[in-house]
Amino acid sequence: MGTLNSINPFTGEAQFDPIAESTPAEVDAVVARSVAASSHWAKVAPAERARALRAIAEALDADPTPLAELAHQETALGADRLVGEIARTSFQLRLFAEELETGQLLAAEIDEAVPGSPPAGHPRLVRRYVALGPVAVFGAGNFPFAFGQLGGDTASALAAGCTVIVKDHPGHPHLAQRLMELARLALTGAGCDADVLQSVKGMAAGSALVSHPAVHAGAFTGSQKAGRALFDIATSRPQPIPFYGELGSINPVFITQAALAARRDELASELAASLTMGRGQLCTKPSVIFVPDDQAFIDGLVHELSAVAPGPLLSPLSLERYIQGVSGVADVTGVAELIPISAGADLSVAPALLATGFDNFVKHADELLEECFGPVGLLVRCESEGDFDVAIERLEGALVATVHAVPDVDGALASHLVDELSFIAGRVVVNGWPTGLAVTPWQHHGGPYPASTSVLHTSVGSQAMMRFVRPVVIQNVSDEQWPGLL
Amino acid sequence: MGTLNSINPFTGEAQFDPIAESTPAEVDAVVARSVAASSHWAKVAPAERARALRAIAEALDADPTPLAELAHQETALGADRLVGEIARTSFQLRLFAEELETGQLLAAEIDEAVPGSPPAGHPRLVRRYVALGPVAVFGAGNFPFAFGQLGGDTASALAAGCTVIVKDHPGHPHLAQRLMELARLALTGAGCDADVLQSVKGMAAGSALVSHPAVHAGAFTGSQKAGRALFDIATSRPQPIPFYGELGSINPVFITQAALAARRDELASELAASLTMGRGQLCTKPSVIFVPDDQAFIDGLVHELSAVAPGPLLSPLSLERYIQGVSGVADVTGVAELIPISAGADLSVAPALLATGFDNFVKHADELLEECFGPVGLLVRCESEGDFDVAIERLEGALVATVHAVPDVDGALASHLVDELSFIAGRVVVNGWPTGLAVTPWQHHGGPYPASTSVLHTSVGSQAMMRFVRPVVIQNVSDEQWPGLL
Incomplete structure (x- = not known):
């Protein structure tokens, strides 16, 4: 041996x-x-x-x-x-x-x-x-x-x-x-x-x-x-x-228009923190974010992610797979690199951010939904919350899905999203983040394959x-x- | 099609x-x-x-x-x-x-x-x-x-x-x-x-x-x-x-010396009924019976089984598989046909009974433990109850295992057998028969593979x-x- x-x-x-x-x-x-x-x-x-x-x-x-x-x-x-x-x-x-x-x-x-x-x-x-x-x-x-x-x-x-x-x-x-x-x-x-x-x-x-x-x-x-x-x-x-x-899985996030309007800056900063926790090497990482098209939110997220210090991944092999994975998604037609992947002789990486439009997501969902273990996310710019249902149909099983919504405004929408996401995920988080999994008696960490x-x-x-x-x-x-x- | x-x-x-x-x-x-x-x-x-x-x-x-x-x-x-x-x-x-x-x-x-x-x-x-x-x-x-x-x-x-x-x-x-x-x-x-x-x-x-x-x-x-x-x-x-x-599985039965002494005739008659219920075509059928060597019990069982009227199996295909299965076991060295399988142009079958000694069972366990769907059982004549532990080690997963014992005499032995059989079966019956599965809230019908x-x-x-x-x-x-x- x-x-x-x-x-x-x-x-x-x-x-x-x-x-x-x-x-x-x-x-x-x-x-x-x-x-x-x-x-x-x-x-x-x-x-x-x-x-x-x-x-x-x-x-x-x-x-x-x-x-x-x-x-x-x-x-x-x-x-x-x-x-x-x-x-x-x-x-x-x-x-x-x-x-x-x-x-x-x-x-x-x-x-x-x-x-x-x-x-x-x-x-x-x-x-x-x-x-x-x-x-x-x-x-x-x-x-x-x-x-x-x-x-x-x-x-x-x-x-x-x-x-x-x-x-x-x-x-x-x-x-x-x-x-x-x-x-x-x-x-x-x-x-x-x-x-x-x-x-x-x-x-x-x-x-x-x-x-x-x-x-x-x-x-x-x-x-x-x-x-x-x-x-x-x-x-x-x-x-x-x-x-x-x-x-592991891609753990989708859905942000409603009202949530964006009410908490734009906080959402950008919290999402950046969740995406880069453990340098993005968490099975609960929120990899794909469906959000109404909003330049201020995108700018805020880019700003927050750019402020995160670079560092090494778990191993050189992890780094190799990460670069390969991110490049694969970035190379798909219609994907913009809002923050390109940092590469070079150094083993450390800084957060990266990719984005695409909703129609392009629907067209290339299979290629875009590859899990990339590391500090990267994919924003999907939606026309409206009506796109969310179409998106959910394209998703495979997930450990956790996340909804950001405003109670008094989004009651029916949030109910609907939680119900639909329950059919693809093992956990659904409302107005929180998927990382930081609690260890409690009734916790559930699992979900439909490949979760x-x-x-x-x-x-x-x-x-x-x-x-x-x-x-x-x-x-x-x-x-x-x-x-x-x- | x-x-x-x-x-x-x-x-x-x-x-x-x-x-x-x-x-x-x-x-x-x-x-x-x-x-x-x-x-x-x-x-x-x-x-x-x-x-x-x-x-x-x-x-x-x-x-x-x-x-x-x-x-x-x-x-x-x-x-x-x-x-x-x-x-x-x-x-x-x-x-x-x-x-x-x-x-x-x-x-x-x-x-x-x-x-x-x-x-x-x-x-x-x-x-x-x-x-x-x-x-x-x-x-x-x-x-x-x-x-x-x-x-x-x-x-x-x-x-x-x-x-x-x-x-x-x-x-x-x-x-x-x-x-x-x-x-x-x-x-x-x-x-x-x-x-x-x-x-x-x-x-x-x-x-x-x-x-x-x-x-x-x-x-x-x-x-x-x-x-x-x-x-x-x-x-x-x-x-x-x-x-x-x-x-399905072979569902072993263990009969203690004391149980045999106390209820020889009843055990023979009840076992014959359980073996031939639904013409032996039950996944809970007690196929292999480990019992202290006792000619009177064997004679009683042969007598009871011979009194059961013949009849057809579920289909000609079932009959073909049954004859094949029983012949396979009967052909193993050291297996006696106490009641040979009934064959012929008619589609109906009468109960059959095979028997072998414990040492021979240990030697040929793999061939002898084939499930035969139909009215047949295999008696394994044991030297003593000490053989039961060796037998259990040879058995694969079962839906149900059965123990016949006498409370005041066999307390420790029955406890031991129930514990050991729990590791190979999904249900353990004491002083009853495996067929006639009750439909209750907490019933369990399953067990280790292939059960x-x-x-x-x-x-x-x-x-x-x-x-x-x-x-x-x-x-x-x-x-x-x-x-x-x-």
């Missing part, structure tokens, strides 16, 4: 020691340990799993600065933002712990026996949950903590009673190792089997995990290309397994746990007759 | 008029009408969908005898049993209606806004459900009512707010037509758009449905081969869709509805600011 190099995103040079990729035999051994740890983990009391999650959260919070600094060296995401992301990650681990301690999601449900013949009569049925078994987790490069090694997929699978095998992200291999060591130590300290959480390294190891007969589910956050390839492996196995891929490969499920919020359990009905058992069985 | 012939299962001859298969243009037209009906249906009040389901139930109950007789002519399942199945089908339609009228499954959930900065602070989130859109339903041949045209998949998808397109089952094409006419009339009578429920005919039309971009989910009950082929189409689309295939292609989901019970909706979070909307929006 080959080795993985950590690449300095500021220089493009290899840094730290190279890391060996997992061999097929190593992958098999990791899976075997996961299976061995699995049957106990699936049966322990939820409170014990909660204790394990809290132990990992405490280990993260104990000394976040060195973790954030290492992450910054590998991702250029900024130490401050990364310290915030660590807090979000431990908060998320504790959310699942709390659900296990006091929640009702995993509670058993009972249909008491009904005497008489069917269809009305039936024996007693107790419906409870069992964990699926070992889960393969593929974290994201852009959220090395919150969607990474110890992020939502890992936390929710562990909470569900599944063991987890993470495929380390190649963009931050040293952070990945550090986090795995930290979490396994925390698990041991909490009196748990550390093998409930393990990792493998390298692309081949990742594919091997998803095809391994003893792995029972996959969870992924990342690009459409990689996610789809793994989804295809998961679904074409002799025994297919659920594969929860969050593949998610599993349209019913969420990768954030307490319900994320329910992706890794399945119901089992125990028929004809009462506590009186079979004490302790249930 | 070709034509479909209804085949008389008693003679193997074509009967009634041939039916034309749907052309590609007809399939497109049906889907277009389904899409047109879909947006209204997804938005109507749940009570209106409940009214539609109740109207179909009433139409079924109004005059069941001619329906049962037509079904019997096409399936040989017996008019009495089919009248019972119609009652079960209308009961099921009403169960979903009741859930829509008074249940909480589709209720919105709210995370109220929390002031402050993230991760703790967040805007108001309202999580509600939207219907997926048009659903392709493939009913089963062995339950022309309860798992057919108007069965659980259709009822649950309509309840969820999805429109439905059924691919008519080729085993009962005239009944399928009759049921579709009846249901569409009932829908019109209830003031609903009849196009929420339509059908297409022919295998090519079925594949075309599952690959159609405007179809958003598939639901199937039937053979592993056909179900897997459709699952593969659904998951390899450019935009994959959920495909809920219930493919289901979608291990988290059930095709029976109120939760079946949740396969056809997905959550959407509406962020930052309050009723005060946006009256009527939510």
